[in-house]
Amino acid sequence: MSSSDLTISDRIQRKLDELTRAERQLAHSILENYPASGLGPLTALAKGANVSAPTVARMVQKLGYKGYPEFQAELREELKAKAKNPIAKHDAWAEGAPSGHMLNRFTDAVIENIRQTLGQIDPDQFDTACQMVAEPRSRVYIVGGRITHTLAEYLFLHMQVIRPEVVHIQSTSNGWPHYLLDVKEGDVFVIFDLRRYENNTLKLAEMAHKKGAKLILFTDQWRSPVDRLTDITFSGRIVVPSAWDSNVTSLLLIESMISTVQNLCWGDTKDRAEALEDMFDQTMLFRKFT
Amino acid sequence: MSSSDLTISDRIQRKLDELTRAERQLAHSILENYPASGLGPLTALAKGANVSAPTVARMVQKLGYKGYPEFQAELREELKAKAKNPIAKHDAWAEGAPSGHMLNRFTDAVIENIRQTLGQIDPDQFDTACQMVAEPRSRVYIVGGRITHTLAEYLFLHMQVIRPEVVHIQSTSNGWPHYLLDVKEGDVFVIFDLRRYENNTLKLAEMAHKKGAKLILFTDQWRSPVDRLTDITFSGRIVVPSAWDSNVTSLLLIESMISTVQNLCWGDTKDRAEALEDMFDQTMLFRKFT
DNA sequence: AGGGAGGTGAAAAAAATCTTTCAGAATTTT
DNA sequence: AAAATTCTGAAAGATTTTTTTCACCTCCCT
Numbered sequence: 001m002s003s004s005d006l007t008i009s010d011r012i013q014r015k016l017d018e019l020t021r022a023e024r025q026l027a028h029s030i031l032e033n034y035p036a037s038g039l040g041p042l043t044a045l046a047k048g049a050n051v052s053a054p055t056v057a058r059m060v061q062k063l064g065y066k067g068y069p070e071f072q073a074e075l076r077e078e079l080k081a082k083a084k085n086p087i088a089k090h091d092a093w094a095e096g097a098p099s100g101h102m103l104n105r106f107t108d109a110v111i112e113n114i115r116q117t118l119g120q121i122d123p124d125q126f127d128t129a130c131q132m133v134a135e136p137r138s139r140v141y142i143v144g145g146r147i148t149h150t151l152a153e154y155l156f157l158h159m160q161v162i163r164p165e166v167v168h169i170q171s172t173s174n175g176w177p178h179y180l181l182d183v184k185e186g187d188v189f190v191i192f193d194l195r196r197y198e199n200n201t202l203k204l205a206e207m208a209h210k211k212g213a214k215l216i217l218f219t220d221q222w223r224s225p226v227d228r229l230t231d232i233t234f235s236g237r238i239v240v241p242s243a244w245d246s247n248v249t250s251l252l253l254i255e256s257m258i259s260t261v262q263n264l265c266w267g268d269t270k271d272r273a274e275a276l277e278d279m280f281d282q283t284m285l286f287r288k289f290t
Numbered sequence: 291m292s293s294s295d296l297t298i299s300d301r302i303q304r305k306l307d308e309l310t311r312a313e314r315q316l317a318h319s320i321l322e323n324y325p326a327s328g329l330g331p332l333t334a335l336a337k338g339a340n341v342s343a344p345t346v347a348r349m350v351q352k353l354g355y356k357g358y359p360e361f362q363a364e365l366r367e368e369l370k371a372k373a374k375n376p377i378a379k380h381d382a383w384a385e386g387a388p389s390g391h392m393l394n395r396f397t398d399a400v401i402e403n404i405r406q407t408l409g410q411i412d413p414d415q416f417d418t419a420c421q422m423v424a425e426p427r428s429r430v431y432i433v434g435g436r437i438t439h440t441l442a443e444y445l446f447l448h449m450q451v452i453r454p455e456v457v458h459i460q461s462t463s464n465g466w467p468h469y470l471l472d473v474k475e476g477d478v479f480v481i482f483d484l485r486r487y488e489n490n491t492l493k494l495a496e497m498a499h500k501k502g503a504k505l506i507l508f509t510d511q512w513r514s515p516v517d518r519l520t521d522i523t524f525s526g527r528i529v530v531p532s533a534w535d536s537n538v539t540s541l542l543l544i545e546s547m548i549s550t551v552q553n554l555c556w557g558d559t560k561d562r563a564e565a566l567e568d569m570f571d572q573t574m575l576f577r578k579f580t
Numbered sequence: 581a582g583g584g585a586g587g588t589g590a591a592a593a594a595a596a597t598c599t600t601t602c603a604g605a606a607t608t609t610t
Numbered sequence: 611a612a613a614a615t616t617c618t619g620a621a622a623g624a625t626t627t628t629t630t631t632c633a634c635c636t637c638c639c640t
Binding site (some may be wrong): 054057 | 624627628629630631
Binding site for chain 1 (some may be wrong): 303311314315318321322323324325326327329330331359362363366367369370373383391392393394396397400401404408411413416436437440442443444447448490530531532533534538541542545546548549550552553565
């Protein structure tokens with residue numbers, strides 16, 4: 001809202017006394033299904049209220065707008081603000097920092113990214129992808145690029161514990177063609193390709209596809225060209241106030257997938273985790289958690 | 291909704307694959323402030339999405355409407371229907387998934403983690419840490435453990451572009467004692483140690499500390515034993531409905547730090563600046579403007 | 581009842597919005 | 611590497627929407 005913090009609905013009700021008969025009739029019609037009716041064409045609104053078009057134009061001016069379009073624009077603003085509101089109630093995430101502080105701006109962006117991304121994900125596809133990754137008969141190849149190989153490795157490190165036959169390939173390394181020799185039909189590729197999209201990753205995906213492997217892609221909202229080849233694609237939002245893109249939403253999806261796959265593999269995982277734990281204990285890599 | 295029970299939002303998402311690049315860009319713009327932006331004039335929508343007016347006209351036709359006005363009319367119908375129905379969903383992140391679905395439970399937990407973590411961070415400490423990492427006279431060592439070395443590498447890959455003299459050490463590798471020979475007073479260590487805390491990381495931190503290096507630690511809410519030695523500690527919440535811990539908050543902090551450090555280092559080395567500019571272009575301009 | 585002030589809507593004028601066309605650009609296929 | 615296909619946006623044309631004008635109507639007051 002530009003000028004005041006009043007909604008248009010409030011404004012109308014406040015001015016109700018100063019309005020003429022036809023205008024009051026119109027006002028009630030607007031409030032009847034607010035704000036939808038006010039967002040349509042002026043003539044439709046007039047007709048719906050059984051008044052003439054000029055009456056609408058005049059009332060809108062009485063309310064303080066220059067014309068009907070301006071009135072509509074404010075209605076849309078109001079709607080926009082309302083849609084964002086339930087989530088964006090936090091004006092500052094890091095208390096004690098000005099709201100313009102990088103931490104707050106960045107967190108705002110990330111939360112919005114998460115909200116948008118999750119809103120567009122098809123839960124069935126997510127479940128299907130998890131089942132594919134959990135399938136014990138398939139080998140799972142995890143592929144990342146220059147930056148994203150860190151995400152790939154993160155997934156790999158967990159999957160390695162959860163199930164056997166997991167391989168991590170880095171598309172930027174020159175050793176990857178080697179791995180493709182072993183790929184058999186039904187194997188699963190989990191591919192990370194966020195902009196800038198990498199040629200090597202695309203080539204690798206194509207070859208895997210040709211071999212009959214199933215492809216799961218993690219990409220951004222603009223979608224890597226690999227998208228054409230995949231069985232399932234997850235596109236996350238990555239925009240943050242930075243010269244770089246954010247991979248937070250990707251990590252969120254990865255971790256959710258890890259958790260879901262682990263539940264699917266539970267029986268196997270238990271044994272494997274225990275075995276691994278023993279190994280680590282013996283090598284004294286970890287301190288015991290007290 | 292007149293014909294089917296699908297919302298326009300659903301329809302758009304369903305058709306997303308059949309759309310062209312510009313159209314997809316537009317689609318995302320519509321979903322961004324849904325439904326407000328779709329209720330404005332066609333030209334404004336086109337401008338907001340950085341596409342031309344005809345693209346909008348074509349896409350709505352692809353979606354099955356006779357023209358833009360018809361599309362808007364349906365949007366308004368949808369809005370009207372939603373207003374009548376007092377309690378719409380909106381408590382679920384992934385619409386269409388039951389609120390008990392892993393995606394929703396996980397996202398809830400992550401958002402809560404972010405909220406809690408950011409609430410406890412001291413912005414001044416954050417700024418100080420960023421300045422330390424940006425300091426050109428210090429060498430920066432980035433250290434991670436078995437899982438967390440992926441986070442460390444993520445930070446490293448970005449820092450590497452932003453400033454010289456950055457080193458990535460993996461505490462689980464047996465080569466790390468080598469690196470410590472070169473450490474001089476005033477060098478900076480960024481250490482990742484989330485549970486389960488690793489003995490090697492602690493040892494490495496102790497030796498670095500003894501050499502007069504400054505320590506920045508990323509850990510969890512229970513805090514790694516390294517905490518005693520550090521100048522600055524960031525503790526993130528990591529609890530999620532999973533057998534594993536979440537590193538999303540850590541990544542959020544890392545990315546914020548990257549962005550802040552980059553701002554501080556702006557215009558350091560000429561080559562570096564040019565390289566950055568180049569990358570910036572490639573990152574930001576995903577399509578050409580004419 | 582007659583005069584006047586303000587209210588109202590039909591119709592025309594003005595403005596904007598939407599659609600179509602077409603040529604150039606980008607992409608894919610051969 | 612060249613050809614064909616598809617995509618895209620500028621500009622013009624078509625349509626709709628909004629505003630203005632103006633005559634008529636109603637209601638109130640003397």
